[in-house]
Amino acid sequence: MDIVFLLMLLALLLSSVALVRLLARLGExxxxxxx
Amino acid sequence: xxxxxxxxxxxxxxxxxxxxxxxGIYIAKVxxxxxxxxxxxxxxxxxxxxxxxGIDAQREQTWQDYAIAVLLFSxxxxxxxxxxxxxxxxxxxxxxxxxxxxxxxxxxxxxSFVTNTNWQGYSGESTMxxxxxxxxxxVQNFVSxxxxxxxxxxxxxxxxxxxxxxxGNFWVDVVRGSLYVLLPLATVLAVIFVAxxxxxxxxxxxxxxxxxxxxxxxxxxxxxxxxxxxxxxxVQETLTTHIQALPMGPIASQExxxxxxxxxxxxxxxxSAHPYENPTPLSNFVQMYALLLISFAIxxxxxxxxxxxxxxxxxxxxxxxxLGSMAxxxxxxxxxxxxxxxxxxxxxTAGNMEGKEVxxxxxxxxxxxxxxxxxxxxxxxxMLDSLTPLxxxxxxxxxxxxxxxxxxxxxxxxxxxxxxxxxxxxxxxMIGRTxxxxxxxxxxxxxxxxxxxxxxxPMLVLVGTAIAVMSPEGVAGVANPGAHGFSEILxxxxxxxxxxxxxxxxxxxxxxxxxxxxxxVMWLGRFWVIxxxxxxxxxxxxxxxxxxxxxxxxxxxxxxxxxxIGVVLLVGLLTYVPALALGPIVEHLMMTSSL
Numbered sequence: 001m002d003i004v005f006l007l008m009l010l011a012l013l014l015s016s017v018a019l020v021r022l023l024a025r026l027g028e029x030x031x032x033x034x035x
Numbered sequence: 036x037x038x039x040x041x042x043x044x045x046x047x048x049x050x051x052x053x054x055x056x057x058x059g060i061y062i063a064k065v066x067x068x069x070x071x072x073x074x075x076x077x078x079x080x081x082x083x084x085x086x087x088x089g090i091d092a093q094r095e096q097t098w099q100d101y102a103i104a105v106l107l108f109s110x111x112x113x114x115x116x117x118x119x120x121x122x123x124x125x126x127x128x129x130x131x132x133x134x135x136x137x138x139x140x141x142x143x144x145x146x147s148f149v150t151n152t153n154w155q156g157y158s159g160e161s162t163m164x165x166x167x168x169x170x171x172x173x174v175q176n177f178v179s180x181x182x183x184x185x186x187x188x189x190x191x192x193x194x195x196x197x198x199x200x201x202x203g204n205f206w207v208d209v210v211r212g213s214l215y216v217l218l219p220l221a222t223v224l225a226v227i228f229v230a231x232x233x234x235x236x237x238x239x240x241x242x243x244x245x246x247x248x249x250x251x252x253x254x255x256x257x258x259x260x261x262x263x264x265x266x267x268x269x270v271q272e273t274l275t276t277h278i279q280a281l282p283m284g285p286i287a288s289q290e291x292x293x294x295x296x297x298x299x300x301x302x303x304x305x306x307s308a309h310p311y312e313n314p315t316p317l318s319n320f321v322q323m324y325a326l327l328l329i330s331f332a333i334x335x336x337x338x339x340x341x342x343x344x345x346x347x348x349x350x351x352x353x354x355x356x357x358l359g360s361m362a363x364x365x366x367x368x369x370x371x372x373x374x375x376x377x378x379x380x381x382x383x384t385a386g387n388m389e390g391k392e393v394x395x396x397x398x399x400x401x402x403x404x405x406x407x408x409x410x411x412x413x414x415x416x417x418m419l420d421s422l423t424p425l426x427x428x429x430x431x432x433x434x435x436x437x438x439x440x441x442x443x444x445x446x447x448x449x450x451x452x453x454x455x456x457x458x459x460x461x462x463x464x465m466i467g468r469t470x471x472x473x474x475x476x477x478x479x480x481x482x483x484x485x486x487x488x489x490x491x492x493p494m495l496v497l498v499g500t501a502i503a504v505m506s507p508e509g510v511a512g513v514a515n516p517g518a519h520g521f522s523e524i525l526x527x528x529x530x531x532x533x534x535x536x537x538x539x540x541x542x543x544x545x546x547x548x549x550x551x552x553x554x555x556v557m558w559l560g561r562f563w564v565i566x567x568x569x570x571x572x573x574x575x576x577x578x579x580x581x582x583x584x585x586x587x588x589x590x591x592x593x594x595x596x597x598x599x600i601g602v603v604l605l606v607g608l609l610t611y612v613p614a615l616a617l618g619p620i621v622e623h624l625m626m627t628s629s630l
Contacts, residue, residue, distance in 0.1 A: 001138035001139070002121065002138050004138075005117070005138050005139065005141070005142040005551075006114075006117070008142065008551070008554075008555070009110065009113055009114065009117070009145075009146075010110075012110075012146075012555065012558045012559075012562075013106060013107075013110040016106050016558075016562045016563065016566060017103060017106055019563060019566050020099055020102045020103055020106070020566055021099075023484065023487075023566060023567060023570045024098075024099045024570070026480065026483065027480050027570060027573070027574060
């Protein structure tokens with residue numbers, strides 16, 4: 001069972017890091033610009 | 036309302052308001068690296084920590100680097116708490132030889148303590164060794180609170196700075212917050228608690244012979260130690276004993292940081308209702324003071340660092356008005372007792388005393404409950420499941436408002452600032468001007484981040500509750516079917532997503548389903564709010580400061596305070612009223628209709 005919960009913890013960390021990257025890209029784009 | 040409760044409210048508020056300015060200045064100084072007595076005394080240790088950990092204290096971080104540092108630090112903390120629980124049987128300071136904690140409970144507790152939630156599905160005195168309590172849980176009590184403080188300071192820098200790409204250094208902020216703010220306060224509080232009778236030792240548990248025999252039931256075991264079943268149902272046997280186990284341990288030291296760090300996780304299962312944690316009305320007063328202290332003071336830190344202390348006072352007044360009004364609702368309902376019991380000629384003159392400690396009474400219990408859910412603490416000095424329906428509505432609403440009155444260490448301030456940004460945005464729409472706050476234009480990216488930060492928590496609460504009530508595993512934990520059972524599930528998800536940690540009890544949450552789902556909700560409720568909040572800090576720090584003109588809306592006056600309170604209430608109530616109507620409001624109507 002340990003491996004399941006440790007992987008879950010890793011997934012939570014990676015999803016949060018991905019959110020940082022996503023919001024950073026959103027911030028770089030000038031207001032109103034298309035992706 | 037009883038006079039004693041009124042006096043308690045006034046004295047507590049006065050003591051806190053007297054502490055706001057000195058502590059607020061102190062926090063601003065130590066976290067800005069200004070010289071003062073504490074930083075001179077601790078400079079050697081601080082420098083040693085930086086060298087040992089390889090931290091370059093002079094290097095500042097962008098918001099992205101700051102956020103990733105927060106995430107890596109917290110994930111490492113969760114991993115270490117998980118491993119310590121899974122190995123505690125073979126580690127020292129385990130005189131009761133407690134077994135290793137189960138994998139799902141370890142996962143839940145690790146995330147719970149790292150996110151400052153301190154939701155406890157387990158019973159501390161029968162699960163955790165002293166080693167786990169101290170090295171895993173108490174350490175996280177310090178550093179999770181320091182993380183919240185660090186994020187708040189980074190957000191303040193976002194407002195205070197202009198035309199800059201950086202918002203500080205997370206590692207420096209977390210070290211200074213722990214070393215200069217939390218550690219000294221917790222040390223003083225621990226001594227006060229010990230003086231009041233809170234335990235602090237490493238003894239094995241003791242036993243006492245009771246005057247009255249106690250009868251209890253437990254699952255019957257066969258000779259091999261396996262549970263006996265009768266047609267698939269576990270057989271229960273009735274036992275009688277005169278022996279009572281008395282838990283021991285280093286309780287006072289954990290109690291101190293539990294309150295001042297707005298953590299809330301008790302050493303013992305009964306938390307602050309237990310006389311070994313919270314022995315006297317004086318210790319109860321100090322606990323309430325401690326858990327509000329930093330959240331009150333940091334509003335002054337904010338005002339000082341942005342160069343206008345009136346801005347901090349405006350936020351604090353909004354927080355106090357919200358907290359005070361909700362406290363009065365809770366106190367009123369609990370002191371008026373339960374009319375259903377009164378109709379059965381059961382004495383209610385002392386108020387609704389079911390689940391409450393006689394040494395605190397209904398008033399102080401209701402106040403403690405309001406404060407502990409207005410902050411992100413979640414400690415309890417009475418059983419929330421036994422509150423009257425409207426008394427129980429108060430802690431739910433306090434959390435659902437986003438824990439901004441006054442909120443947890445750091446989290447309260449940055450959550451309130453998010454609502455302040457929303458308030459100036461709404462005001463800007465009404466008068467047709469570009470919204471601005473503290474000389475910074477609030478633009479599209481800031482509003483996207485604000486919306487994300489505000490909406491993520493309700494989404495976790497409502498979707499999580501919906502999943503639990505629709506799944507057999509979720510419903511299996513409910514001890515009270517019907518409206519109250521729904522309230523228990525709604526409370527659990529509200530508590531987890533808002534990183535509060537208090538529980539309605541009555542819900543058997545130490546199951547693989549609840550341990551896993553609530554663990555995920557706690558993580559997302561913490562870090563998926565912190566990330567957009569830091570994004571706002573980075574965005575604000577990079578902006579130019581614009582001059583105050585005749586058209587600038589003042590954000591330090593009564594109009595703004597009313598607007599801010601209105602926005603907090605509007606967002607909270609519009610989001611949660613349908614769910615509340617299915618739980619505590621139905622319960623109240625059922626109670627009054629049964630008279």
